[in-house]
Amino acid sequence: MIKVAINGYGTIGRRVADAVRAQKDMSVAGIVKRKPDYVAREASRNYRIFSSDKESLKAFSQSSIEAEGTMEELLDDVDIVVDATPEGQGEKNIQVYKTARKKAIFQGGESAALVEASFNAYGNFVDSWGKDYVRVVSCNTTAMARTVSACMEKFGVRKVEATIIRRATDPNDSKKGPINAIEPSLGFPSHHGPDLKTVLKIGEANTVAIKVPTTLMHVHVVNLTLEKSITQDDTLDLFKEYGRIITVSGKEGLISTAQLMDLGKEMGRKRGDLFEIPVWKESIFANNDNLRYIQAVHQESDVVPENVDAIRSMLQEKDKETSIEETDRAMEIRGKN
Amino acid sequence: MIKVAINGYGTIGRRVADAVRAQKDMSVAGIVKRKPDYVAREASRNYRIFSSDKESLKAFSQSSIEAEGTMEELLDDVDIVVDATPEGQGEKNIQVYKTARKKAIFQGGESAALVEASFNAYGNFVDSWGKDYVRVVSCNTTAMARTVSACMEKFGVRKVEATIIRRATDPNDSKKGPINAIEPSLGFPSHHGPDLKTVLKIGEANTVAIKVPTTLMHVHVVNLTLEKSITQDDTLDLFKEYGRIITVSGKEGLISTAQLMDLGKEMGRKRGDLFEIPVWKESIFANNDNLRYIQAVHQESDVVPENVDAIRSMLQEKDKETSIEETDRAMEIRGKN
Numbered sequence: 001m002i003k004v005a006i007n008g009y010g011t012i013g014r015r016v017a018d019a020v021r022a023q024k025d026m027s028v029a030g031i032v033k034r035k036p037d038y039v040a041r042e043a044s045r046n047y048r049i050f051s052s053d054k055e056s057l058k059a060f061s062q063s064s065i066e067a068e069g070t071m072e073e074l075l076d077d078v079d080i081v082v083d084a085t086p087e088g089q090g091e092k093n094i095q096v097y098k099t100a101r102k103k104a105i106f107q108g109g110e111s112a113a114l115v116e117a118s119f120n121a122y123g124n125f126v127d128s129w130g131k132d133y134v135r136v137v138s139c140n141t142t143a144m145a146r147t148v149s150a151c152m153e154k155f156g157v158r159k160v161e162a163t164i165i166r167r168a169t170d171p172n173d174s175k176k177g178p179i180n181a182i183e184p185s186l187g188f189p190s191h192h193g194p195d196l197k198t199v200l201k202i203g204e205a206n207t208v209a210i211k212v213p214t215t216l217m218h219v220h221v222v223n224l225t226l227e228k229s230i231t232q233d234d235t236l237d238l239f240k241e242y243g244r245i246i247t248v249s250g251k252e253g254l255i256s257t258a259q260l261m262d263l264g265k266e267m268g269r270k271r272g273d274l275f276e277i278p279v280w281k282e283s284i285f286a287n288n289d290n291l292r293y294i295q296a297v298h299q300e301s302d303v304v305p306e307n308v309d310a311i312r313s314m315l316q317e318k319d320k321e322t323s324i325e326e327t328d329r330a331m332e333i334r335g336k337n
Numbered sequence: 338m339i340k341v342a343i344n345g346y347g348t349i350g351r352r353v354a355d356a357v358r359a360q361k362d363m364s365v366a367g368i369v370k371r372k373p374d375y376v377a378r379e380a381s382r383n384y385r386i387f388s389s390d391k392e393s394l395k396a397f398s399q400s401s402i403e404a405e406g407t408m409e410e411l412l413d414d415v416d417i418v419v420d421a422t423p424e425g426q427g428e429k430n431i432q433v434y435k436t437a438r439k440k441a442i443f444q445g446g447e448s449a450a451l452v453e454a455s456f457n458a459y460g461n462f463v464d465s466w467g468k469d470y471v472r473v474v475s476c477n478t479t480a481m482a483r484t485v486s487a488c489m490e491k492f493g494v495r496k497v498e499a500t501i502i503r504r505a506t507d508p509n510d511s512k513k514g515p516i517n518a519i520e521p522s523l524g525f526p527s528h529h530g531p532d533l534k535t536v537l538k539i540g541e542a543n544t545v546a547i548k549v550p551t552t553l554m555h556v557h558v559v560n561l562t563l564e565k566s567i568t569q570d571d572t573l574d575l576f577k578e579y580g581r582i583i584t585v586s587g588k589e590g591l592i593s594t595a596q597l598m599d600l601g602k603e604m605g606r607k608r609g610d611l612f613e614i615p616v617w618k619e620s621i622f623a624n625n626d627n628l629r630y631i632q633a634v635h636q637e638s639d640v641v642p643e644n645v646d647a648i649r650s651m652l653q654e655k656d657k658e659t660s661i662e663e664t665d666r667a668m669e670i671r672g673k674n
Contacts, residue, residue, distance in 0.1 A: 163500040163558050165519055165547050181595035182502055182549065182556040184631045186587045186619035208558045208631070210502050211593075212519065212549035219519040221500050221545045256520035256548075282523035294521045294545070 002026035002315060005078040005102075007052075007071060007093065009033045009043055011170055011300050012107055013084030016307045017047060018270060020082075022330040023308060025317065030074045036063035050074040075100040079315060082307055083107065090114055094133060103131075105310050108138025108195070108303065118198035120145040121309040121327075122242065125320035127199075128313040136306045140164055140209075140218055141195040143277045143297040146244055147222065149200055151291065154238050156227025158289075160205040163221045164192055170300060171215040178213050185209040217257040217274075218297040226289045235284050235291060243328045243335035244305060246276040247284075254278070257296050264298065269332075273301035276335050305331060339363035339652060342415040342439075344389075344408060344430065346370045346380055348507055348637050349444055350421030353644045354384060355607060357419075359667040360645060362654065367411045373400035387411040412437040416652060419644055420444065427451055431470060440468075442647050445475025445532070445640065455535035457482040458646040458664075459579065462657035464536075465650040473643045477501055477546075477555055478532040480614045480634040483581055484559065486537055488628065491575050493564025495626075497542040500558045501529055507637060508552040515550050522546040554594040554611075555634040563626045572621050572628060580665045580672040581642060583613040584621075591615070594633050601635065606669075610638035613672050642668060 002025060006017045009031045017028050030048040033040045034056050040049060044065050051057035051067040060067035068074075075081065075096075080103040083093055087109030094114060097104040105119075112118050115133040119125075123145040128134045137145065144162060151157050169176040190209035197205055239245045248254040254263065264274040275298070283294035305327045312323040327333070339362060343354045346368045358365050367385040370377045371393050377386060381402050388394035388404040397404035405411075412418065412433075417440040420430050424446030431451060434441040442456075449455050452470040456462075460482040465471045474482065481499060488494050506513040527546035534542055576582045585591040591600065601611040612635070620631035642664045649660040664670070 161498075161560070163545075165502060165549065167519075178551075178593060178595060180551050181553060181593040182504075182551055182633070183593035183595075184556060184558075184617065184620060186592075186617050186631070188620065188622035188629055208500075208629070210556060210558065210631075212502065213551050214515075214517050214519055214549065216518060219521060219547060221521075221547065223498070250523045255523075256515055256518040258515060258518035258520075280521065280523050283521060283525065285525035292525055292545070294523070294547075296519070 002080065002311060002317065003029040003078045004311060005029055005032065005074050005081045007032040007081050007083045008085035009039060010084060010086070012303065013082070014039065014043065015271070015273065015301055015304045016082050016084060019304045019308050019331055021046070023326065024330065025326070026311060029078045030068070032071045032074060036060045036065040040065050072100065075102055078102065080104065080311055103314050104133055105307060105314070106133070106135045108136060108141060110135055112198045119306060119310045119313070120149065120199040121306050121320070121324055122146050122244070123149040123199040125309060125313050125323070128310055130316050131314050134310050134314055136303050136310055137195055137199055139297055139299040139302050140192050141199065142303045142306055143295060144192065144196050144220060144222065145199050146242070146277050147239070147279060147295060148196070148202070148224065150238055150242050150245065151224055151226065152200065152202070155230055157202060157224050158227055159225040160193070160196065160202060161223040162192070162207045164190065164207055164209040165219040166209055166211045167214050167216060167218050167299060168211055169215055178211065180213055183211040214257065216261050218299055219257065220295050220297065222293055222295065224291045226291055229288045230286050230291060232284050232286045235286055235293070236281065239279055243333050244276050246278050246335045247281045248278045249281045260296050261298070274298040275301050275305055275331060275333050277302060305333060339417065339648060339654065340366040340415045341648060342366055342369065342411050342418045344369040344418050344420045345422035346376060347421060347423070349640065350419070351376065351380065352608070352610065352638055352641045353419050353421060356641045356645050356668055358383070360663065361667065362663070363648060366415045367405070369408045369411060373397045373402040377402050408433070409437065412439055415439065417441065417648055440651050441470055442644060442651070443470070443472040445473060445478060447472050449535045456643060456647045456650070457486065457536040458643050458657070458661055459483050459581070460486040460536040462646060462650050462660070465647055467653050468651050471647050471651055473640050473647055474532055474536055476634055476636040476639050477529050477557070478536070479640045479643055480632060481529065481533055481557060481559065482536050483579070483614050484576070484616060484630070484632060485533070485539070485561065487575055487579050487582065488561055488563065489537065489539070492567055492628070494539060494561050495564055496562040497530070497533065497539060498560040499529070499544045501527065501544055501546040502556040503546055503548045504551050504553060504555050504636060505548055506552055515548065517550055520548040551594065553598050555636055556594065557632050557634065559630055559632065561628045563628055566625045567623050567628060569621050569623045572623055572630070573618065576616055580670050581613050583615050583672045584618050585615045586618045597633050598635070611635040612638050612642055612668060612670050614639060642670060
């Protein structure tokens with residue numbers, strides 16, 4: 001049984017904790033939380049809680065929520081840490097993990113230079129094999145890596161062009177904006193193109209990002225130059241082979257990110273998550289070696305299965321296909337539809 | 338003096354009325370309004386008001402706002418009609434104009450098949466020369482036609498690729514959505530690409546449109562394949578030659594459509610309009626024969642100067658350069674910055 005610590009129980013951490021807990025070969029030894037808030041209170045029903053430091057431990061002791069100790073005490077007892085602390089904290093935290101001689105997985109907010117490998121399950125599972133410090137790329141890069149790596153395997157991809165329409169902030173945030181404006185990332189390319197190259201061996205990846213006032217999902221307009229000529233049906237058939245990609249249709253009423261998130265709820269997913277990358281069937285347009293499609297990304301949850309697979313790769317526990325299959329079965333990920 | 342009737346006093350009609358009124362060679366003979374609402378009340382300070390039909394005339398007679406008669410009476414007295422009625426009304430209205438033997442300009446919501454020519458001032462001013470029925474293309478197509486036609490003249494354009502991030506509705510509407518979702522136009526290309534070809538002689542124009550929850554402006558990510566190699570400076574210099582294109586900078590605080598609309602207000606424009614198409618300097622990326630840039634579109638106002646120029650082309654009053662110069666001077670359009 002792999003013992004996992006979850007450091008940081010925000011948008012990603014809480015979901016990775018539940019996904020790890022659902023696996024047969026791993027368990028959550030404890031979660032690290034800074035504040036004794038409503039999220040900690042709910043978490044205490046399922047997990048042992050540790051504070052991020054001594055000061056935080058004091059805050060817990062003055063609350064009704066019990067923390068068993070500090071992060072360092074939790075680290076003694078685990079095989080690996082999933083670090084889901086806020087962006088930029090990784091540089092500080094990695095020193096703690098090194099001192100404790102523990103492997104660690106970071107999230108996409110950290111720089112690729114911090115770690116030995118960047119991770120995407122479909123794209124480069126083996127690159128993290130046995131590694132100590134790995135980064136699961138961001139939600140947007142993970143989403144692109146999934147569909148693009150599928151196309152790479154079957155069609156060959158010479159060039160990626162994508163416009164990323166980004167959600168402004170997550171649904172549980174009430175601080176950030178914009179609330180009524182469109183804000184482009186000036187400068188070209190946006191960081192997503194270079195980031196994609198950290199997980200896929202791809203020649204050219206050009207991305208432009210535009211922030212818009214919504215909280216639900218990102219949307220990508222993807223335009224690929226392939227190594228061979230294909231049809232729309234080839235693409236539909238291809239995507240059906242991948243559990244973490246689903247094809248959806250406007251004819252079924254799935255015309256925007258609003259209905260896609262409603263689908264996540266109807267599927268009975270905790271928090272209404274949609275781990276799969278939905279690609280609109282009607283948006284798939286193939287013309288000789290040119291393939292276009294539009295996909296959406298549930299930014300809160302799409303990287304969760306990748307975190308689980310990264311654990312198995314780093315601990316050399318399961319090969320790519322076995323790990324992905326186990327993760328998907330446990331999380332009830334049900335592409336291949 | 339050219340006598341102009343404005344049929345429909347909504348988002349576009351009211352602005353075209355003011356723009357016509359500002360010209361030295363034309364005047365507004367009257368506006369046609371359906372309802373005696375707050376917009377009609379304000380309009381009555383500057384314009385003679387006519388009702389859209391007998392029923393509407395009755396509504397006016399029961400209000401405090403005077404209507405001098407119905408549309409047909411106004412038509413007797415004018416050289417040309419600018420039809421700015423709701424999308425799809427044009428097919429019905431053109432019969433009325435034909436019976437009255439009056440020239441008419443329609444807006445981008447009408448089909449290209451309804452008219453003899455589609456119009457963009459920079460793109461194809463002469464195509465409407467002497468014509469009776471002309472359509473000014475939509476706000477998005479007008480915006481693309483401006484910057485793309487500039488590039489065509491100087492660089493030659495082999496292919497247009499654009500992603501259009503569309504505002505959900507106009508600021509004075511409180512009915513439509515989405516309010517928290519991203520909604521792609523499924524199917525490829527969106528209507529904008531073919532529409533662009535009605536005003537520019539261009540081989541390939543591929544567009545994708547994505548609706549987002551904001552009311553202020555549209556944003557376009559434009560990707561051109563040119564006939565020659567150019568630099569960023571070539572592009573900046575080019576756009577400065579055109580009064581209806583302005584280059585703006587994030588360094589000046591113009592980082593989103595929110596600040597661009599604030600600029601329109603600070604410029605002292607009535608209704609805070611921004612007739613010019615702003616292109617972000619930092620977004621201009623030139624690599625050999627590939628040019629990318631991001632531009633915004635004030636959907637309520639960018640087609641207004643085109644309506645004025647279309648009048649002069651159809652009545653064979655002024656050549657392209659003279660008309661554009663007169664329109665811009667009267668409207669205080671001040672690109673070439």
